[in-house]
Amino acid sequence: MHSTAVAAAVPLAQEATRLGVLIRAHRLRIGLTQRELADLSTISVRAIRDLEQGKARRPRPDTLRLMADALRLGPRARASLEAAVQRGRATGAGWEQPPAPPTALHPMVGREAELAGLERELSSGAERLVHLVGLAGVGKTRLALAVAERLHAAGTPVLWHAFPGAEADHLGCPDGEPAARVAAAVAELLAPTTVPATAAATAPAAPAAAGSPSAVDALAELLGDQPVLLVLDGAAAGGARCDRLTVLLRACPGLRLLVTSDQPWEVPGERIFLLAPLEVPAAGAADATAPAVRLFLDHVRRVRPEFAPAAADLERAAWISRRLDGHPGALAAAASWLVVCDLPALCQSLGEDPAALLDHLGGRPGADGFRGVLRDRLERLSPAARELLEGLCGRSGDEFELAGITALTGGGLAESGRLLRELLISGAVRAAHEGGSSRFRVLGLVRAACPAAVAQPRTAAATAA
Structure with a gap:
């Protein structure tokens, strides 16, 4: 059968498997079994079977070349095979219904x-x-x-x-x-x-x-x-x-x-x-529309459906959102404690040691869950970035600028920027871009949860100095 006749013999209803039909027709035309074609082309029998059955529609270029050589195809027949491959590429899976996310x-x-x-x-x-x-x-x-x-x-x-x-x-x-x-x-x-x-x-x-x-x-x-x-x-x-x-x-x-x-x-x-934590209200403000406060109150209502916050409750919710840096997981973990305590007691405990109430946030058994997650992340920092983080935690004031890092490290702008980028990617530092300037601060959770992970090993001489 001529190659054009082979192509014409492929019904339109089989367009999705056109490549497989063409290969099978050419193989039968010269009287080869799948095993014999596999031996001639050095392609596996399974690959040939998948191609002919339409399970595979996008063979690699070298696979298609070996197949065409073994079938002794001329230029027009090869072009038909390549066109069928292109149709397979455009068709893809042909979903009846697009797969959906969870x-x-x-x-x-x-x-x-x-x-x-x-x-x-x-x-x-x-x-x-x-x-x-x-x-x-x-x-x-x-x-x-x-x-x-x-x-x-x-x-x-x-x-x-x-x-x-x-x-x-x-x-x-x-x-x-x-x-x-x-x-x-x-x-x-x-x-x-x-x-x-x-x-x-x-x-x-x-x-x-x-x-x-x-x-x-x-x-x-x-x-x-x-x-x-x-x-x-x-x-x-x-x-x-x-x-x-x-x-x-x-x-x-x-x-x-x-x-x-x-x-x-x-x-x-x-x-x-x-992805930074959620925005929190300004210091001293009790803004119930701030994203971090809204999220915290949503979690509180899941724990206590009857909860109707008064003005003092909104002030405490705003303080908690600032104390926990607007971190969604930390806010959810803190709200879960309202099953056994009230908001004033929760604020007092978070003021003393926020990490102690967030141990279950890390998803690990044991008492070191949240701190363990943070410690693992910070331990993957470079030594220079960990040293910089230690210096930032020890300085006075919450916010700093890039110029403050250059002063702290004594390095140039490029080196300081590289270290700051590493801290930002680690999640230990968050950025605020307002009024054309950029300011940064270390998360309070990082300061409270992992001081040991930040500290660098020191020599006896350095410690004495």
């Missing part, structure tokens, strides 16, 4: 600006890899859920992958074949590598063996060119494989990747989105 259990408070910015960047394609970074419990998962809900409502499929230990303040984690492909691809993306990040960013990915597509290739085949949001929630510390990440983003031009963790990957093209 369902949030509680409303989000005070993140309107962050939500609008992330939705705009991801939906427009202005950013394709956004990394939500912040201290544990600051609300990264909840914001990612809100972004995913917005994009899904606009018709974008959402694939959600939660790492072990990620906050599970939601219902309905996805499963099935898409989730399995995502999990396998994520394992490849985050596999350790000995290639330096700078070299991996420019070096091409090592090709998989012919007929043995990688998990990243399998996910790319599933997604095609269609718009998809892939959320990786609670990624562990460490970087992604730049080569494999590049392969996935290039193969799937409609893919948007949203990652949440406490540390960025620092890969090319990564948009680092620092």
